[in-house]
Amino acid sequence: MKRLFTMVALALTLVLPAGGETAAEMAVGKPAIRSMSALAFGPDGTLFVGDSKSGAVFAFDVADEAPTSWAERFRLTDLESKIAAALGTTADDVLIHDLAAHPVSRRVYLAVSRGGEPWASSWNLPNDLADATILLRIDGDGEIAEVALSGIAHSRAELPNPVDRSKTHRWKDGVPLRVDTITDLAFADGVVYVAGLSNEEFASTMWKVPYPFGAGVSATTLEIYHAAHGAFETHAPIRTFVPYELAGKAHLLAAYLCTPFVTFPTADLADGEHVKGRTLGEFGSGNYPLDMVVYKKDGKDRLLIANSQLPLMIVKPEDIESFEGELLEEPSTYLAGLPYEYRSGAGVQQLDLLTDGFFVMLQRLPGGTLDLVTLPVQRF
Amino acid sequence: MAGPAAGADLRFEEEPGTSTWGTLGVHGLPAPALARLAAMDDLDGAAGRELLSVHTAAAAAELPAVLGRWRVAGTILRFAPRFPFRSGLGYRARFDGAAFDRLTGAAAGTTADLELYFEPAAEVSAVATRVEAVYPSADILPENLLRLYVWFSAPMRRRWIPDGIKLIDSSSGDVVELPFVEVPDGLWDPLARRLTLFFHPGRVKRGVGPRLALGPPLREGRRYRLEIDTTLRDAHGRALAAGHVKSFAVGPPDRRSPRPATWRLAVPKTQRDPLVVDFPEPLDHGLLLRLLEVEDAAGGRLAGEVVISLGETRWSFHPAAPWQPGSYRLRVAPTLEDPAGNTPERLFEEATRSDSDPRPPERARVDLPFEVVDQ
Numbered sequence: 001m002k003r004l005f006t007m008v009a010l011a012l013t014l015v016l017p018a019g020g021e022t023a024a025e026m027a028v029g030k031p032a033i034r035s036m037s038a039l040a041f042g043p044d045g046t047l048f049v050g051d052s053k054s055g056a057v058f059a060f061d062v063a064d065e066a067p068t069s070w071a072e073r074f075r076l077t078d079l080e081s082k083i084a085a086a087l088g089t090t091a092d093d094v095l096i097h098d099l100a101a102h103p104v105s106r107r108v109y110l111a112v113s114r115g116g117e118p119w120a121s122s123w124n125l126p127n128d129l130a131d132a133t134i135l136l137r138i139d140g141d142g143e144i145a146e147v148a149l150s151g152i153a154h155s156r157a158e159l160p161n162p163v164d165r166s167k168t169h170r171w172k173d174g175v176p177l178r179v180d181t182i183t184d185l186a187f188a189d190g191v192v193y194v195a196g197l198s199n200e201e202f203a204s205t206m207w208k209v210p211y212p213f214g215a216g217v218s219a220t221t222l223e224i225y226h227a228a229h230g231a232f233e234t235h236a237p238i239r240t241f242v243p244y245e246l247a248g249k250a251h252l253l254a255a256y257l258c259t260p261f262v263t264f265p266t267a268d269l270a271d272g273e274h275v276k277g278r279t280l281g282e283f284g285s286g287n288y289p290l291d292m293v294v295y296k297k298d299g300k301d302r303l304l305i306a307n308s309q310l311p312l313m314i315v316k317p318e319d320i321e322s323f324e325g326e327l328l329e330e331p332s333t334y335l336a337g338l339p340y341e342y343r344s345g346a347g348v349q350q351l352d353l354l355t356d357g358f359f360v361m362l363q364r365l366p367g368g369t370l371d372l373v374t375l376p377v378q379r380f
Numbered sequence: 381m382a383g384p385a386a387g388a389d390l391r392f393e394e395e396p397g398t399s400t401w402g403t404l405g406v407h408g409l410p411a412p413a414l415a416r417l418a419a420m421d422d423l424d425g426a427a428g429r430e431l432l433s434v435h436t437a438a439a440a441a442e443l444p445a446v447l448g449r450w451r452v453a454g455t456i457l458r459f460a461p462r463f464p465f466r467s468g469l470g471y472r473a474r475f476d477g478a479a480f481d482r483l484t485g486a487a488a489g490t491t492a493d494l495e496l497y498f499e500p501a502a503e504v505s506a507v508a509t510r511v512e513a514v515y516p517s518a519d520i521l522p523e524n525l526l527r528l529y530v531w532f533s534a535p536m537r538r539r540w541i542p543d544g545i546k547l548i549d550s551s552s553g554d555v556v557e558l559p560f561v562e563v564p565d566g567l568w569d570p571l572a573r574r575l576t577l578f579f580h581p582g583r584v585k586r587g588v589g590p591r592l593a594l595g596p597p598l599r600e601g602r603r604y605r606l607e608i609d610t611t612l613r614d615a616h617g618r619a620l621a622a623g624h625v626k627s628f629a630v631g632p633p634d635r636r637s638p639r640p641a642t643w644r645l646a647v648p649k650t651q652r653d654p655l656v657v658d659f660p661e662p663l664d665h666g667l668l669l670r671l672l673e674v675e676d677a678a679g680g681r682l683a684g685e686v687v688i689s690l691g692e693t694r695w696s697f698h699p700a701a702p703w704q705p706g707s708y709r710l711r712v713a714p715t716l717e718d719p720a721g722n723t724p725e726r727l728f729e730e731a732t733r734s735d736s737d738p739r740p741p742e743r744a745r746v747d748l749p750f751e752v753v754d755q
Contacts, residue, residue, distance in 0.1 A: 085443035174570040
C-alpha cells in the first residue's frame with residue numbers, strides 16, 4: 001500500500017510542471033498577477049515582474065520590438081499628472097512603483113497604481129502603500145500607453161516559502177512584511193535572481209529562478225554585517241542589486257536600507273544555505289538605495305546608485321576589486337569603506353539604462369512634480 | 381452618404397459601482413455611418429481617439445486623454461474608460477463632428493461637434509462612512525495629552541482638512557488655535573482608517589517657545605469638544621454620514637512613567653483563555669496595538685488577536701493556537717507610552733534620542749514572565 005502511495009505521488013510530481021502556469025511554455029491570457037512590485041528586463045526583452053502579494057515571478061512577452069527614438073535631452077514634465085490624466089484621475093491618486101527600460105525597443109515601462117495613497121512618511125516606499133496593477137509604457141514622443149495584460153503571453157514561477165502575510169514590519173506602522181517579498185530582481189546567465197523576504201528565521205533571501213521557468217527554484221538566506229548599525233542583520237531585505245563579474249567571478253552587488261554596500265559570490269548561493277555577504281561600504285543612514293545600474297564611461301564600467309535621501313553615487317568596480325578585507329567594526333559616523341563619488345541628482349526615484357549612452361530617470365523636482373528625463377552617461 | 385445629425389446627443393450614462401463608473405454615448409448618429417465606423421479596424425484605437433475624447437477637467441490641453449475603449453453598440457457610439465471615472469472629479473468629453481464626417485464619407489460640415497462636462501456622482505448604495513471611535517476613550521484626559529486617534533468605519537481620503545476637525549474650549553466656546561501638528565496629508569495608518577492628531581509637542585512640553593508664546597493646548601479644569609464635521613471625505617470622495625463630537629474634561633498633567641511591574645497579569649487557566657493584562661492607568665491605544673508581544677520559551681512570537689478594553693486599561697491576547705503548557709513572557713517595548721507620551725524608561729519631557737538616528741530603538745525590553753500549566 002505504501003508503495004502505491006509513493007508511486008502516485010511521484011506521478012503527480014512529474015505531471016504538474018507540464019500542466020499549470022509553471023510550465024516553461026508561455027500561456028496566452030490574463031496572468032493572475034496581484035502586485036507588480038518590481039520590474040526587470042532580460043536582454044531579449046522578456047519582462048520579469050516580481051509579484052510580492054502572490055509570492056511569484058512572472059515572465060511577460062510584451063511583443064515590443066520596433067525601437068522608439070528618444071531626443072538626447074528628453075524631458076517629460078510632471079509625469080504623474082500625465083499618467084493621471086490617462087487614468088482619468090488626478091496626480092495625487094497615482095503612484096509609480098518601478099521603472100524598467102526595454103533593451104530592444106527602448107520604451108520605458110512603469111508599474112503603476114491608482115488609488116490615492118500619497119507618501120505619509122519618508123520611510124514608506126510605494127509598495128508599502130498600494131499594489132501596482134497597471135503596466136504602462138512610454139515611447140520617445142512621451143506617449144503613454146497601457147500594456148494590456150488581458151491577452152499577454154506569460155509564464156509564472158512560484159517562490160518557495162515567501163514571508164507570511166500576517167507578519168508586520170517592526171517599525172513601519174501597519175506595513176505588512178509581505179510587500180517586501182520581492183524588493184528587486186535581475187536576470188543573468190539564464191537565471192532570474194530575486195531578492196526579498198522569505199518566511200525563514202533569517203528572512204532576507206535570494207531566490208534563483210532558472211528561466212525558462214520550470215526547473216527548481218533555489219533559496220538562500222542572507223546575512224550581512226551592517227557596520228553603521230554595529231550589528232549582524234538578517235531581517236532586512238536587499239533593496240537593490242546587480243549581477244556583476246568581479247575578478248572573473250560572478251557576484252551580486254547589493255545595497256540595503258541605511259546603505260551598506262555588500263557583495264555576494266553567486267556560486268555561494270546554493271539552495272538551503274545561509275550565506276554571509278562581504279560589507280565593503282557604508283554610504284549613509286536614513287536612506288533607501290533605490291536603483292543600481294552598470295554603465296560604461298570611456299570604456300570603463302561604472303555603477304550608478306539612485307537614493308531616496310542622498311544624491312546619485314558613482315562606484316568604480318576597480319575599487320571594489322581592490323578593496324581588502326571587509327567592514328567589521330562600527331564606524332564613528334555612518335560612513336565607511338569603499339570610496340564613491342556624489343553626483344547632483346537628488347530626488348531620483350527611478351533609474352535605468354535606456355541605451356549604452358543614456359540613462360532614464362524619474363526625478364522629483366523641488367516644486368513637487370515628478371519628471372521623466374534622459375541624461376547622457378558622459379555626465380556621470 | 382450621411383443623414384442629418386441634428387439630433388445627435390452626447391451623454392454620460394452613469395453606472396455607479398461598476399468597473400467604469402459609467403460610459404459616454406453619442407446617440408442619434410445616422411445608422412449607415414455608424415455601420416461604416418463599426419467596420420473600421422482602428423475604431424478602438426486612433427479613429428476612436430479622434431472621434432470621442434475624454435479629459436479630466438483640470439487637465440491642461442496637452443495632457444493625455446483618458447484611456448479607454450471605443451465601439452459601436454447598436455445605434456450608439458460608446459466610450460468606456462479603462463479605469464473607473466472618479467466620483468467628485470470633473471471630466472470634459474468631446475465628439476469631433478468633422479472627424480466623423482471625414483471617417484464616414486459625409487460632406488464636411490454635416491455633423492456638429494458635441495461637448496459635455498460631467499461629474500460622476502457619489503455611490504449611493506453603499507453604507508456611508510462614519511467615525512467609529514476616538515481614543516483615549518476616557519472622559520477625563522491629562523493636561524499634557526499627546527495624541528488623539530480617530531477611527532473611521534472605512535478608508536478615508538488622505539487629505540488633511542484642518543477646517544473639518546476643530547478643538548473647542550467648551551467653557552468659552554472658543555476654537556483652540558493650532559493645537560495639532562499640521563501635516564499636509566495628515567498622519568494616517570496605511571489603510572487610511574485611523575487619523576492620528578498629534579498635539580503640538582512644543583506646546584505640551586514646558587519651557588519651550590511655542591508653549592511660552594501660545595500656552596498649552598489643553599488646560600486643567602476646563603472642558604473641551606473635539607468636533608469632526610462632514611467635510612472630511614472617505615476614499616470614494618464622499619462626505620461623512622454624520623459629524624462626531626468627543627467631549628472631555630481635562631485633569632492634572634501626567635508626569636509619571638508607566639511601570640510594567642505594577643501590571644496585573646491574569647494567566648490563562650485553559651488552553652483557550654486569553655492572557656489578560658490590567659494596567660493601573662490607561663495606555664496609548666495605538667501603541668498598545670503593536671508594542672506588546674507574547675513569546676514562548678524558544679523566543680517565538682505568538683500570533684493572535686489583541687483586544688483593548690476598559691478605557692485602554694486592559695489588554696487581552698487571544699492566541700491563534702491553543703496555549704501549550706510552558707513558560708511564556710509578555711514583552712513590553714521600551715517605547716510603549718501612556719497618553720502623555722511617558723514610557724517605562726523615560727518621561728516625555730526628558731531629552732529624547734536624536735531624530736536623525738533612523739534605527740528602531742534597541743534598548744532592553746521589559747519582560748513579564750508567566751507560566752501556563754497543564755490542566
